[in-house]
Amino acid sequence: MYAQMIKSEGGKSREEMSPEEAAFQDRIDAGETIEPQDWMPEGYRKTLIRQIGQHAHSEIVGQLPEGNWVTRAPTLERKAILLAKVQDEAGHGLYLYCAAETLGISRDDMTEQLLSGRMKYSSIFNYPTLSWADIGAVGWLVDGAAIMNQVPLQRTSYGPYSRAMIRICKEESFHQRQGFDIMMKMAKGTEAQRRMAQDALDRFWYPSLMMFGPSDAESVHSAQNMAWRIKINGNDELRQKFVDQTVPQAEFLGLKVPDEHLKWNEEKGGYDFSEPDWEEFFAVLKGAGPESAERMKARRDAWDDGQWVRDAMTAHAEKKSARREAAE
Amino acid sequence: MDPVGALALRMGDNALILGHRVSEWCGHAPVLEEDIALANIALDLIGQAQLWLGLAGEVDGRSADELAFLRDTWDFRCLLLVEQPNGDFGRTVMRQFLFDAWHVEMLRGMCGSSEPRVSEIAQKAVREVEYHLERSSAQVIALGDGTEESHARMQAALEWLWPWAGEALAADPVDVALAEAGIAPAVEDLRPGWEATLRAVLGEATLTIPESDFAHRGGKDGKRHSEALGHLLTQMQWLQRAYPGAEW
Ligand SMILES: [Fe+2]
Ligand SMILES: [Fe+2]
Ligand SMILES: [Fe+2]
Numbered sequence A: 001m002y003a004q005m006i007k008s009e010g011g012k013s014r015e016e017m018s019p020e021e022a023a024f025q026d027r028i029d030a031g032e033t034i035e036p037q038d039w040m041p042e043g044y045r046k047t048l049i050r051q052i053g054q055h056a057h058s059e060i061v062g063q064l065p066e067g068n069w070v071t072r073a074p075t076l077e078r079k080a081i082l083l084a085k086v087q088d089e090a091g092h093g094l095y096l097y098c099a100a101e102t103l104g105i106s107r108d109d110m111t112e113q114l115l116s117g118r119m120k121y122s123s124i125f126n127y128p129t130l131s132w133a134d135i136g137a138v139g140w141l142v143d144g145a146a147i148m149n150q151v152p153l154q155r156t157s158y159g160p161y162s163r164a165m166i167r168i169c170k171e172e173s174f175h176q177r178q179g180f181d182i183m184m185k186m187a188k189g190t191e192a193q194r195r196m197a198q199d200a201l202d203r204f205w206y207p208s209l210m211m212f213g214p215s216d217a218e219s220v221h222s223a224q225n226m227a228w229r230i231k232i233n234g235n236d237e238l239r240q241k242f243v244d245q246t247v248p249q250a251e252f253l254g255l256k257v258p259d260e261h262l263k264w265n266e267e268k269g270g271y272d273f274s275e276p277d278w279e280e281f282f283a284v285l286k287g288a289g290p291e292s293a294e295r296m297k298a299r300r301d302a303w304d305d306g307q308w309v310r311d312a313m314t315a316h317a318e319k320k321s322a323r324r325e326a327a328e
Numbered sequence B: 001m002d003p004v005g006a007l008a009l010r011m012g013d014n015a016l017i018l019g020h021r022v023s024e025w026c027g028h029a030p031v032l033e034e035d036i037a038l039a040n041i042a043l044d045l046i047g048q049a050q051l052w053l054g055l056a057g058e059v060d061g062r063s064a065d066e067l068a069f070l071r072d073t074w075d076f077r078c079l080l081l082v083e084q085p086n087g088d089f090g091r092t093v094m095r096q097f098l099f100d101a102w103h104v105e106m107l108r109g110m111c112g113s114s115e116p117r118v119s120e121i122a123q124k125a126v127r128e129v130e131y132h133l134e135r136s137s138a139q140v141i142a143l144g145d146g147t148e149e150s151h152a153r154m155q156a157a158l159e160w161l162w163p164w165a166g167e168a169l170a171a172d173p174v175d176v177a178l179a180e181a182g183i184a185p186a187v188e189d190l191r192p193g194w195e196a197t198l199r200a201v202l203g204e205a206t207l208t209i210p211e212s213d214f215a216h217r218g219g220k221d222g223k224r225h226s227e228a229l230g231h232l233l234t235q236m237q238w239l240q241r242a243y244p245g246a247e248w
Helices: A019-029 A042-061 A063-067 A076-101 A107-115 A132-153 A159-187 A191-210 A220-227 A235-253 A278-288 A292-305 A307-327 B003-023 B032-060 B064-069 B089-110 B116-145 B148-169 B173-180 B187-204 B227-236 B238-242
Strands: A263-265 A270-272
Touching (some): A042 A063, A042 A076, A042 A159, A042 A220, A076 A107, A076 A159, A076 B032, A076 B064, A132 A159, A132 A191, A132 A235, A159 A191, A159 A235, A235 A270, A292 A307, A307 B116, A307 B148, B003 B032, B003 B089, B003 B116, B003 B173, B003 B227, B064 B238, B089 B116, B089 B148, B089 B187, B116 B187, B148 B187, B227 B238
Antiparallel strands (some): A263 A270
């Protein structure tokens, strides 16, 4: 899940709401979709910008760990699949920026907020991809975790966000299958490949669990965001679902989930498992992930080095339309 | 070597190496739309490399992957132009344009090849490459015409790449044999179209075509590649070389 710990700007009880706010909440409760031209509380708008922006930035920064292997992909077919996948992620970023723009913020503004550290992206992309198996693990686990969160978000209350999610989800399930396919080849491959596969699972397991964010059972932010239907499920609930889905897949691959306490719990019909290290999570969110500095540098360099190109494109477009006007 | 195999290897290596270079931009382009567009071009080229190297491999019994990942520099037959490093975005765009302008003429000529396996691939590829040329032309024009800085960068890119661009238009014995057999067009016949494209696009871009007609040679015959190719292969082939025999 690419939006973690979204602080909510709302939190009013029914009695505190203005008539407009109450009518807005009624529409959401009735399952209606909110469109850009509709009235909306300022808090809803701001919170959504934060959430969609964080999601968009995650897609963009998320290109980097996988892009890290494009030039080292082991076959032409794998290279094409990976490149197409990373291209999809750029496309997801684009849909999401467009959705956020309907709320009155420009893509350039959001980019500047990302580069200055005021907007965040998912903690997961601050981890390194060290072997080809990591490309499998990212598709399998990271896209897998993203889907857990994004499938329900197809029913989110904000129309443009919901439509972006519908398009994105179709592609994400491909990504997950392709990732699993790489893991299968690796897990059934040579000794070295099996070692890479296990090592990838060892390193990506807990960071994947962190993607859902810390328990939000008590969080007022989550409660408000759920009331607005921009968050659909609780973090623990999704994490449980993810673990229950993923453990049998790891077994199928013949890989060991790196958790001594992992155990099927008949009573709850799910696995008991260890929590990730939440201190690490908070540190990573603050920018102390193993590749955080590298990721931000890569995005900043792309932006700075591309300035002359963007300026030239704008200048050329202006000259062209001036020439067209002069000719008319 | 079998002439069809030789041609397929040249075409395949051009697509493979340029596709690889373009893919190096992945996630680092100046705007998001450009990340997506560059990935498209790289994907087209990798797809074409699979087809051409597949054909080359048919002739000598190796798979496209074996040809891509298990040959050393001296066995590569790509143009020196495509192996040149990306440089800034302007140089990448200019390299693409200079290559596309030749590539499109070459593929059009091969659509009527006496060898059906060649014409089949050419007919598929030419549609993609016509689009590549349209795009790279528009970009050269926009960046050449844009700002003072972009103009200077594009003129510098053109001058930097110019000595690498001429190899494609200089016939060697393999080219001559292919033309005589009707498998590929004669290199001389490509020049008018290539020059017309350059004059039109670079003119509109307000860029000056260098006067020198000096051209480095040694890419398409493999006699002397530039140093850059070895580094590219080091990265591209690393997994296959480090873990021989593994399936991926
Ligand atoms: Fe995505
Ligand atoms: Fe993703
Ligand atoms: Fe994805």
